[in-house]
Amino acid sequence: MGGQYRITGDKYPRMRRPRRRGKLVVLTVASVAVLGVGGWGTLQLIDVFTGGGDSASAAGTKACSAVASPAASPAAAGKALPRPGTITVNVLNATTRGGLAQKTADELKKRGFRIGEVANAPAAYDKKVKGTGVLLGPAAALDTALPVLGTQLAGAERRTDPARKGVELDLIIGDGFRGLTAKADADLALTSLADPKPTPASKKNC
Structure with a gap:
């Protein structure tokens, strides 16, 4: 290019x-x-x-301990359980169905229990027991004789009367009663009650 815009020299502008x-x-x-x-x-x-x-780790150990510990039982607590032959049971019918008390008493006798009174339930319970039944006894029977009798009628409510004298128990038949627990199942429950086995801990929870 000519004129005033002519580039001279040997250096050219460089682009960065x-x-x-x-x-x-x-x-x-x-x-x-x-x-x-x-x-x-x-x-x-x-x-x-x-x-x-x-x-x-501590929390996990506590959880495992809770799973591994068996539920407290009379035998585990060091209390001797009475044999069925030493327990006297009064069988009382609180329902409107006739003959239940005698039939139940006969079956309990076959299973080794002593039978006391067989009659209708007193006014405090007559036609007022909606469940399977009520097992009633003195306070001393709560962890001894009542659990033994309870193996024969699953689902029955257990009650104690501190003012009650003697050692006899009452089996009060309720509206939900359909018969005693099957003998094989009752015998198994009685064996487990006398010799409880600890429940093994679950590996999943540990």
């Missing part, structure tokens, strides 16, 4: 390449993330090998 700031930012963020994940993993390993999870 645009700086890649975006890549630098991405690389920086990625580096921080990798370091953070690595540090978290290291802390987890330290907790595992140094017992950092003591609180969780």
Whole structure:
């Protein structure tokens, strides 16, 4: 080109390449993330090998202990259970169905229990027992004779009367009564009551 815009000399203006700031930012963020994940993993390993999870372990131990402990029973508590032959049962009918008391008394006698009075229930219970039945006895029978009799009538309510004298029990038949527990099942329940087995802990809960 001629004129005043002629370029002279051997140096030419150079164009600088645009700086890649975006890549630098991405690389920086990625580096921080990798370091953070690595540090978290290291802390987890330290907790595992140094017992950092003591609180969780203690909680797990308590849960396992609760599962493994069997329910308290008269035998486990050191109380001797009476044999059926030493328990006298009064069989009382609180329903409008006739003959239930005698039939039930006969079956209990076959199973080894002593039978006392066989009659209709007193006014306090007559036609007022909606469930299977009520087992009633003195306070001393709560953890001894009542559980033994309870094996013969599953679902019966157990009650004690502190003012009651003697050792006899009452089996009061209610509207929901359909018969005594099957003998095989009653015998099994009686055996379990006399010699309870601890429930094994579940591995899933430990």
